[in-house]
Amino acid sequence: MSFTQWLRTNSQQYLLADAQQRIGRKNGVTVYGKPRTLKDRFWRYIFVPTYKMLPNGLRESLIHAMPGSHRRAWPKASPRPRPPHPFVKINGQGQAPRK
């Protein structure tokens, strides 16, 4: 297994486990799974909090820097949000729907 594969597999597993715990708790689901091994502890107590502390931009750059299909040529996503329709003025309860 290459370094990037190792990183992806573990980060995905532990970030997901952390999110499941939070979203589970919010929905009244008890989530078991205390860290059992030293490896569990490293990923749960060091990697996950560090990842969450990183600013969004830095996190995205790090993910983008990893080798993978996202680094090859792909059609660009549609602009977000879409440009407003020229004929329709929507007033979502006093808020401009698109910033």
Next chain:
Amino acid sequence: MKIVVIGGGAAGLGAAGAALGVDPSAEMVVYTQFEDVAYSPCGIPFVHGKEIESFDRLFLATKQQYKDQGIDVHYETTVESIDTKRHVIKVQGEGEVRYDKLVLATGWNYRDPNLPGGDLKGIYRVKNIQRAREWDSFLDTVKSAVVVECGLIAVEMVTALVHRGIKVTVVDPGPWPMAEVVDPDIVDPVRAGWAEAGVTTLWGEQVTAFGGNGTLSYVETTAGRIEAELAIIGTRKVPNSDLARAAGIALGGTGGIVVDARMQTSAPDVYAAGDCTEIPHGVSGVPLQGLSGSHAYAQGKTAGINAAGAVREYQPVYVPWAMLAGEWMIGGVSFGETTASAVGMNYVAGTAKGITRARYYPGVKPITVKLLADPDSRCLIGAQIVGGEGVKERADFLAVAVRAGITIDDLATMENVYSPAIGALNEPIQMAALAVQQNFRR
């Protein structure tokens, strides 16, 4: 021109057919390790569950039809290696075979749980239709089964086994079924349905070994021993990319083959498609692997068209999915709350409970829709749905909405069909969008 395709699944056959559509004079050779091509593996759980009476119904075309189309399929034939410099593959029993263009469509395997006793009889990985035929008669003798991890295919198998009157125990280190893709509130009706049907579930537990004398008779877990004659492997899909790796073709962090929008790999004249590849997610850009048969088929067609000399681009994916889970239909698009939280994506969510037909119309079913929007742009970034019907159509529609950059305000003011027998006055998607708007104001 000689086009060689390695793989006879949705991606491989999609590639072969589409390439011949572009260049009918191309010499087209497909290699598969299986006895058949062009059957729908997706139907296997439903034959096991006896909703479909025969495996024969799952075949889409006969071997002769492929021959007549000009596709030369080599069955039960393994490609052993690829020399991308010499444009040659080495085929078991055939030696070296030259290609002008090569399409890799080698698919996926269940992640190997790597457990003691893994070679006992009675451990079933649902995939190949001929093996499924054999297992089907075995199922008649089974009283008790363990499902080892509960991915999407495993969920369908739980339903099938219940229909066969088999006692089922699900053992999964995750906290709920399909916890890698679905939120707990959305899967809750499925869990309740399983409990009612007598399915035992052990969440947060792991299978540690298989036991028996040549044949499985029990499964050891972190919660104790379970007597069972059958174990269904339901672990996550991993790419079958060993052939590509050995040939020096670039793989990504998922282990899938790296491709661009034309499905070109890092090697000249080599394309790849289906579950052996990784494809960027449309919202996050993070590459994903192990999508679905419909993705594999569409990617195969893209690879085939490009290999044959025309141009087609595949798009980043938003992954609409939907399936039957017990008495419920469940599905989603792009992110749920769990997956959005996992990647650290900010979102505002809103959920609405609605109905699928007019409240007085026979057969009306409940449906729950949850939408997630990006707090800055207010664009839809994901959805999760569970209901008695109408889940697939909503998932497909919402996938287009995410892809097009539709905002939650567009959805809150959407028009909808009201017709008592097929749709309620209040569209649950619109109601969920209103709930998101409300949560934005909090």
